[in-house]
Amino acid sequence: MNPRKRRFLAAAGCLFATLIGGNAVAQNAAQGLEKQKVSIAVGGKNLFYYLPLTIAEQLGYFKEEGLQVEISDFAGGSKALQAMIGGSADVVSGAFEHTIDMQAKNQFITAFVLQGRAPQIVFGVSNKTMPNYKSITDLKGKKIGVTAPGSSTNIVANFVLAKGGLKPSDVSFIGVGTAAGALSALRSGQIDAISNLDPVITMMQHDKEIRIIADTRTLKDTQELFGGPMPAATLYAPEAFIKKNPRTTQALTNAMVKALKWLQKAGPSDIVKVVPESYQLGDKALYLEAFSHVREALSPDGMIPEAGPATALKTLQAFEPQLAGKKIDLARTYTNEFVKHANASTK
Structure with a gap:
């Protein structure tokens, strides 16, 4: 047997042994x-x-x-x-x-x-539908996009509104998902503000489509908003x-x-x-x-x-x-x- 073939077979044998060994470990764990x-x-x-x-x-x-x-x-x-x-x-x-x-x-x-x-959740106001936004009270009667009603994005939005003197019932929450649906809802003017996460938030920032009101992507900002450590996912x-x-x-x-x-x-x-x-x-x-x-x-x-x-x-x-x-x-x-x-x- 030539040396090249011997090396190939040896390498193949090691790979096979590794795969078999990995499966054996998983099987033993499963038992x-x-x-x-x-x-x-x-x-x-x-x-x-x-x-x-x-x-x-x-x-x-x-x-x-x-x-x-x-x-x-x-x-x-x-x-x-x-x-x-x-x-x-x-x-x-x-x-x-x-x-x-x-x-x-x-x-x-x-x-x-x-x-x-x-939490990594960001609350932002649409520059398209609310270019003259000044304070949270301006959101009364407006539509806010969240991933889904009752989700953590809804919870953070509720908290931001409460700090500004509004109740959840003062606005309308609309589920927009976490990807293309969220981008479409904001860009088409279906919503006036959004509570969502990255990567869609960074895309909106990049295109200057939102004005950020609350940001919980860093420990410092999270501590400032909630007054303590806030466990997320x-x-x-x-x-x-x-x-x-x-x-x-x-x-x-x-x-x-x-x-x-x-x-x-x-x-x-x-x-x-x-x-x-x-x-x-x-x-x-x-x-x-x-x-x-x-x-x-x-x-x-x-x-x-x-x-x-x-x-x-x-x-x-x-x-x-x-x-x-x-x-x-x-x-x-x-x-x-x-x-x-x-x-x-x-x-």
Whole structure:
């Protein structure tokens, strides 16, 4: 046998062994899981808000943990929550605030890994329909675009309005989604203001289509708006699911923490290679510019800050009358136990 053929066969043998070994690891991991097939609902998977979920999926981190994850994408976080409540999803990749809102309705759901330590949501006024905007009160009677009514973009908009003296009922909220629909609604004049996320916000900024009123893409701006740390995207599930499937929950957390740690080291070229091209809205350079705006907002380790749940509750109480007088057990809205184990075993 000539040396070249011998080297080729040796290399092929090593590759085969690696593939077999990887499958064996995943199979061994799967054997210890209570539930191997897990369905995750998300509201706007193309958003940087949920970038860690996309990374975990695209780089095979869920598979490494022995999981078969099916991700269903919805127009907004409230729709993803409805899917879980209705039984068509096991877990939601969604905003932390929903754990508080649902507890107020006597439904206990728990966030178990943090994706974002700042909401990344931007509230802006249309330069087309409101060129003479001066204050929040100018928005009375106007139409505000959100990803979906009841979603985190709606919640942040409500809070911004409340700080300016308006109630949610003083405006009309319209669901516009998170991509082309949001751009179209603003550009056609269907909405007067928008509460949305990157990359669409950076595209609107770039074309000078909006005037930014509130920005939560950095820790500093988030602290100033909410008065404390504000947990954003999480993975959350019904309390009963987590109790019944602790090893499955741990596997999901392990995959997400791997994704978060990968993102801490990744460069722009790494991001565009992994993220589906359709998420980049036809402009790779602008997509990377948008990523630079939100990078700081991504959690480095998946830990929910101890003061974060109280900030979220205070924010919701500013405009949600149904929370008045309601006793919320914040300790049941989140847990860091799975994240602690994941960080101990993931470099």
